[in-house]
Amino acid sequence: MLNLLSFLFGIISLVIVIPATIPLLGWANWIALPLIVIGVILGQLSSSNSGRNFNLVVLLIAVIRLSLGGGII
Structure with a gap:
């Protein structure tokens, strides 16, 4: 169940x-980052790792985009 919620947040x-x-x-x-962190936490609490890994990939995409834009743009 937690893995499904993690995928949903992702x-x-x-x-x-x-x-x-x-x-x-x-x-x-910046709006998506808290949702991603919640998804990672739910994925970590789950018995499966797939939801957590999906959220980590989305987090990587968001962080790279933020770093390219200087944090705002």
Whole structure:
């Protein structure tokens, strides 16, 4: 059950992160980061690792985009 919730948080975060790769929409990554962290925590509490790993990939995409944009842009 926790793995399913972790995937759900990851999918919601991915829906936010994908449009945030467009220039001037990088601020949306700051909205997605707390959701991703919640997904990672739920995935860690789960007996399976797939939800956690999915959220970590989404987190990596968001962090790389934030670092390229200087944190805001």
